[in-house]
Amino acid sequence: MHHLNSIRTALLALVCSVAGGYQASGCMSYEEGLEGEIELTTQVSDWRDEVIYQVLVDRFADGDEGNNYGVDRTAMGKYHGGDWRGLEQNLDYLSELGVTTLWISPIIKNVDTDAGFDGYHGYWAQDLTALNPHYGDLADLRSLVFSAHEKKMKVIVDIVTNHMGQLFYYDINMNGEPDDRVQGDGITSDVVHINEYDPDFNPFGPVIARTSLGEAGPAPVIFVRDPATNHMPPLPEVFQDPRAYNRRGRTVNFDIEDQLLHGDFPGGLKDINTTLCGPRDGLPVKEAMVESYARWVELTDIDGFRIDTVKHVEREFWRYFTQKVRQRLAASGKKRFLMFGEVFDGNDQLNGVFTKNDLPTEEELASENACVTDGKQITGDQLDSVFYFPQHFQAIRDVFQQGQSTKRIQDLWDLRTTNWGTVPAELGIGIPPSDVPINFIDNHDVPRFLYQGTKPGLHNALTFIFTAQGIPCIYYGTEQEFKGGNDPSNREDLWPTEFSTDNSTFQLIKKLAKIRRDSAAIRKGAVTVTWASERAADEEDAGIFAYERSGGDAGDDYALVVFNAHLEKASAPGFMGSPMVVGAPPGTTLTDKLGSGVSVTVGGDGSVVLDPLEPQSALVLAP
Numbered sequence: 001m002h003h004l005n006s007i008r009t010a011l012l013a014l015v016c017s018v019a020g021g022y023q024a025s026g027c028m029s030y031e032e033g034l035e036g037e038i039e040l041t042t043q044v045s046d047w048r049d050e051v052i053y054q055v056l057v058d059r060f061a062d063g064d065e066g067n068n069y070g071v072d073r074t075a076m077g078k079y080h081g082g083d084w085r086g087l088e089q090n091l092d093y094l095s096e097l098g099v100t101t102l103w104i105s106p107i108i109k110n111v112d113t114d115a116g117f118d119g120y121h122g123y124w125a126q127d128l129t130a131l132n133p134h135y136g137d138l139a140d141l142r143s144l145v146f147s148a149h150e151k152k153m154k155v156i157v158d159i160v161t162n163h164m165g166q167l168f169y170y171d172i173n174m175n176g177e178p179d180d181r182v183q184g185d186g187i188t189s190d191v192v193h194i195n196e197y198d199p200d201f202n203p204f205g206p207v208i209a210r211t212s213l214g215e216a217g218p219a220p221v222i223f224v225r226d227p228a229t230n231h232m233p234p235l236p237e238v239f240q241d242p243r244a245y246n247r248r249g250r251t252v253n254f255d256i257e258d259q260l261l262h263g264d265f266p267g268g269l270k271d272i273n274t275t276l277c278g279p280r281d282g283l284p285v286k287e288a289m290v291e292s293y294a295r296w297v298e299l300t301d302i303d304g305f306r307i308d309t310v311k312h313v314e315r316e317f318w319r320y321f322t323q324k325v326r327q328r329l330a331a332s333g334k335k336r337f338l339m340f341g342e343v344f345d346g347n348d349q350l351n352g353v354f355t356k357n358d359l360p361t362e363e364e365l366a367s368e369n370a371c372v373t374d375g376k377q378i379t380g381d382q383l384d385s386v387f388y389f390p391q392h393f394q395a396i397r398d399v400f401q402q403g404q405s406t407k408r409i410q411d412l413w414d415l416r417t418t419n420w421g422t423v424p425a426e427l428g429i430g431i432p433p434s435d436v437p438i439n440f441i442d443n444h445d446v447p448r449f450l451y452q453g454t455k456p457g458l459h460n461a462l463t464f465i466f467t468a469q470g471i472p473c474i475y476y477g478t479e480q481e482f483k484g485g486n487d488p489s490n491r492e493d494l495w496p497t498e499f500s501t502d503n504s505t506f507q508l509i510k511k512l513a514k515i516r517r518d519s520a521a522i523r524k525g526a527v528t529v530t531w532a533s534e535r536a537a538d539e540e541d542a543g544i545f546a547y548e549r550s551g552g553d554a555g556d557d558y559a560l561v562v563f564n565a566h567l568e569k570a571s572a573p574g575f576m577g578s579p580m581v582v583g584a585p586p587g588t589t590l591t592d593k594l595g596s597g598v599s600v601t602v603g604g605d606g607s608v609v610l611d612p613l614e615p616q617s618a619l620v621l622a623p
């Protein structure tokens with residue numbers, strides 16, 4: 001163990017004092033095994049007050065050299081040594097930026113190395129019941145969460161339920177070894193390349209074994225045992241049963257639903273059969289997911305889950321998982337636990353469907369309820385929200401990076417109350433999903449904005465995610481103007497920046513976070529688009545997009561946000577003599593909170609007439 005007892009004792013004292021009514025015996029059991037319960041707390045009243053910051057723990061800060069085994073900083077695809085302690089040591093940097101919620105990469109134990117790459121990102125689960133020792137231990141994670149809570153920051157943990165890491169091979173030729181070979185002679189049969197770790201999808205059922213005599217039934221599933229790379233049989237034990245996996249082989253075409261839901265994720269990530277439950281199917285897969293992940297909340301008091309690969313899992317699973325997690329945590333004092341999902345897809349309908357109260361047929365519902373043993377019946381509730389991937393493509397990329405027409409944003413927003421859920425989930429965050437999209441610019445799976453966009457464009461995109469309806473989410477390194485391209489180039493180490501706070505992007509984010517804090521309208525108001533344009537060439541309003549935030553839960557507060565997204569030309573709202581008309585009372589004087597000095601008074605007819613805005617610039621106007 002590389003941890004000093006004094007740190008544990010200090011943390012222990014913190015746990016006991018925070019918990020208040022804790023009995024001495026409760027503290028003792030925690031001190032002895034670090035396995036004990038801690039008191040769960042509700043840290044959030046309204047998630048729209050939050051600013052989320054996404055951290056790849058391995059790349060943020062190295063606070064403990066004692067866990068730097070296998071570290072190789074010369075390769076982007078290897079572990080670099082960042083950890084929870086490093087993150088905890090730099091919370092003040094994030095507070096200054098205006099961050100209120102950390103979303104940290106997956107915490108559970110992973111396959112260490114596979115095919116020359118490391119599981120530094122955390123998405124290659126091996127043991128859902130153990131923490132990833134590269135990032136620290138339970139004391140470190142608890143300490144991070146407690147320190148964050150002391151600073152009024154919340155912690156969201158990334159989880160994966162769709163697949164496990166590369167933990168078994170399909171022994172197609174039944175020789176007890178993982179083979180990578182060619183089958184067929186090309187004359188009497190096709191030449192087929194078969195990798196037993198990652199064979200292509202079989203549309204007809206499980207991957208089939210073949211001998212010289214022909215098909216021989218489902219291929220045996222063989223778990224690897226290699227402690228050096230942590231290729232070990234998965235835990236909890238239910239995942240050592242071959243039935244816990246769909247065993248169909250690697251997805252070739254994500255547009256085919258069977259493959260989308262049941263195929264192994266490229267890279268040999270084994271797809272779990274997420275429909276199974278104990279009482280109905282004899283294998284408690286759904287229960288194991290709830291138990292494994294809810295347990296981490298109970299052990300650390302984290303405040304939410306970001307959920308990976310949502311579109312690859314059946315809605316039946318999401319209904320069970322989200323409802324059982326909410327019920328269990330709410331009963332222990334953790335209310336408004338946020339669960340938002342990643343649907344890596346530009347299709348708004350596909351994104352929104354996972355946030356709907358989505359009741360299946362009566363027959364299906366009865367079948368799903370056959371999984372329930374606590375008497376609390378399944379309803380249609382699913383996730384609280386999803387990442388706004390359609391907006392990432394249609395607004396961030398198309399408009400703010402490429403200068404396409406701003407009508408694209410309005411068209412997308414107009415669909416949200418149709419495509420997304422409009423009723424909060426029971427015991428959920430209390431806000432309709434359609435009001436709380438997670439607004440992001442880029443993340444670890446797409447090139448960073450600056451890889452191809454300009455800095456003024458990035459600043460517009462930041463102003464956009466901080467003032468649009470929903471919750472802003474910043475990918476770590478954005479504040480340092482990182483420009484990495486696709487994975488793994490977009491996963492840079494943050495520490496070479498020495499956590500400097502002077503660059504203009506850091507300062508803009510800080511300013512935007514303050515504007516948001518000070519404005520109920522921007523955080524909680526309804527949204528009305530006051531100008532969008534199909535014109536994107538040299539017309540007077542080309543590139544203009546404007547919306548007001550008011551009403552809803554904003555009280556009397558009001559804000560009007562105006563963008564010129566044109567890459568080269570100054571533009572203003574208004575076209576052929578028709579001005580932009582807003583909802584603020586005539587005579588209201590609005591000034592720019594970004595500090596440009598621009599001020600405008602709403603005309604008697606509700607019009608707002610502005611001088612042309614510079615290309616790729618914005619105004620955040622408020623009384």
Ligand SMILES: [Ca+2]
Pocket residue numbers: 062063064065066067068081082083134
């Ligand atoms: Ca470290």
Ligand SMILES: [Ca+2]
Pocket residue numbers: 170171172173174175176177178179196
């Ligand atoms: Ca074999």
Ligand SMILES: [Ca+2]
Pocket residue numbers: 162260261262263271272274312313314
């Ligand atoms: Ca799946």
